[in-house]
Amino acid sequence: MRIGDLAAATGASARSLRYYEEQGLLASVRSPGGQRGYPHAAVERVGLIRSLLAAGLTSATIRDVLPCVADESIRTPWLADRLGDELTRVEGQIADLHRTRDVLAELVENYKINGTAETVLSTNQA
Amino acid sequence: MRIGDLAAATGASARSLRYYEEQGLLASVRSPGGQRGYPHAAVERVGLIRSLLAAGLTSATIRDVLPCVADESIRTPWLADRLGDELTRVEGQIADLHRTRDVLAELVENYKINGTAETVLSTNQA
DNA sequence: CTAAAACTTGACATGGATGTGAGGTTCAAG
DNA sequence: CTTGAACCTCACATCCATGTCAAGTTTTAG
Numbered sequence: 001m002r003i004g005d006l007a008a009a010t011g012a013s014a015r016s017l018r019y020y021e022e023q024g025l026l027a028s029v030r031s032p033g034g035q036r037g038y039p040h041a042a043v044e045r046v047g048l049i050r051s052l053l054a055a056g057l058t059s060a061t062i063r064d065v066l067p068c069v070a071d072e073s074i075r076t077p078w079l080a081d082r083l084g085d086e087l088t089r090v091e092g093q094i095a096d097l098h099r100t101r102d103v104l105a106e107l108v109e110n111y112k113i114n115g116t117a118e119t120v121l122s123t124n125q126a
Numbered sequence: 127m128r129i130g131d132l133a134a135a136t137g138a139s140a141r142s143l144r145y146y147e148e149q150g151l152l153a154s155v156r157s158p159g160g161q162r163g164y165p166h167a168a169v170e171r172v173g174l175i176r177s178l179l180a181a182g183l184t185s186a187t188i189r190d191v192l193p194c195v196a197d198e199s200i201r202t203p204w205l206a207d208r209l210g211d212e213l214t215r216v217e218g219q220i221a222d223l224h225r226t227r228d229v230l231a232e233l234v235e236n237y238k239i240n241g242t243a244e245t246v247l248s249t250n251q252a
Numbered sequence: 253c254t255a256a257a258a259c260t261t262g263a264c265a266t267g268g269a270t271g272t273g274a275g276g277t278t279c280a281a282g
Numbered sequence: 283c284t285t286g287a288a289c290c291t292c293a294c295a296t297c298c299a300t301g302t303c304a305a306g307t308t309t310t311a312g
Contacts, residue, residue: 002279002288002289003288003289003290004287004288004289013270013271014288014289015269015270015271015272016269016270018290018291019268019269019270031278031279031289032278033277033278033279033289033290034277034278034289034290034291035277035278035279035288035289035290036289036290048229051222051225051226051229052226052229052230053268053269054219054222054223054226055222055223055226055227055230058267058268058269059268059269065233066233080234083230083233083234084234086230087227087230087231087234090223090226090227090230091227093223094220094223094224094227096177096180096181097180097181097216097219097220097223098220099177100177100178100180100181100216101181101213101216101217101220103174103177103178104178104181104209104212104213104216105213107191107192107209108206108209108210108213128258128259128309129258129259130257130258130259139300139301140258140259141299141300141301141302142299142300142301144260144261145298145299145300157259157308157309158308159259159260159307159308159309160259160260160261160307160308161258161259161260161307161308161309162259162260179299184297184298184299185298185299253312254311254312255310255311255312256309256310256311256312257308257309257310257311258307258308258309258310259306259307259308259309260305260306260307260308261304261305261306261307262303262304262305263302263303263304264301264302264303264304265300265301265302265303266299266300266301266302267298267299267300267301268297269296269297270295270296270297271294271295271296271297272293272294272295272296273292273293273294273295274291274292274293274294275290275291275292276289276290276291277288277289277290277291278287278288278289278290279286279287279288279289280285280286280287280288281284281285281286281287282283282284282285
């Protein structure tokens with residue numbers, strides 16, 4: 001598939017797909033004329049990339065952590081640690097987000113009951 | 127308390143606190159000489175602001191959504207919707223993050239077992 | 253009174269992913 | 283062959299919370 005198709009299939013802009021490639025996250029084979037071609041599996045790959053980006057991983061981190069693309073498996077224990085760290089970070093992020101959600105829910109509640117939102121708004125540490 | 131104290135108490139930089147004020151998120155009373163003073167409750171307030179920022183709300187949104195600071199209660203139904211939207215968004219974000227966490231966990235697992243991470247890496251839609 | 257620490261405003265810099273536009277090439281279809 | 287859509291590369295713009303630096307003022311402690 002060509003870049004436009006992949007963009008349509010993933011929701012990522014063509015610009016972003018080129019960027020992912022530039023960052024070493026996504027491979028493509030070029031047509032004789034120089035245009036990018038992607039295997040069908042690229043759709044999932046892009047989904048993964050976007051998820052990780054949305055989770056706050058930086059493209060450099062993703063490159064380190066994501067298997068292959070370029071030079072397959074430089075499996076250092078350092079890398080394993082890295083992965084673990086990111087996992088921990090994301091889990092913390094989820095916990096924080098949970099608290100934030102509760103705060104928002106509380107706001108919504110107070111909003112409904114009286115119109116004055118007597119915000120208690122406790123328990124948050126960024 | 128003065129800005130330095132609040133910064134120390136919250137982990138936010140003085141720069142950020144001034145920015146929050148500039149954006150209408152945080153109030154202060156000025157000393158005769160023009161320096162900012164905060165009530166004790168500001169600590170919690172800043173915590174809340176930071177949580178919401180971390181959750182991806184923009185400072186403009188927070189201003190809209192957070193009770194008072196400036197003109198208390200312009201309680202339009204529009205605002206209630208807004209709040210609800212953000213709540214929904216954050217909940218979606220949590221769900222996505224959950225999936226991402228699982229993916230990361232999978233990576234870590236594969237990493238431990240064999241050294242080759244045969245990434246299946248399914249089920250993600252940004 | 254004085255020096256140091258803390259604060260003030262203002263402006264410019266940063267990062268990271270993405271948008272955007274120019275100017276040119278390739279591809280698919282008539 | 284021709285045309286228009288899709289693509290290419292480069293480069294600069296944007297967003298938004300923060301960092302950072304400069305030059306000046308206020309506060310606090312000695």
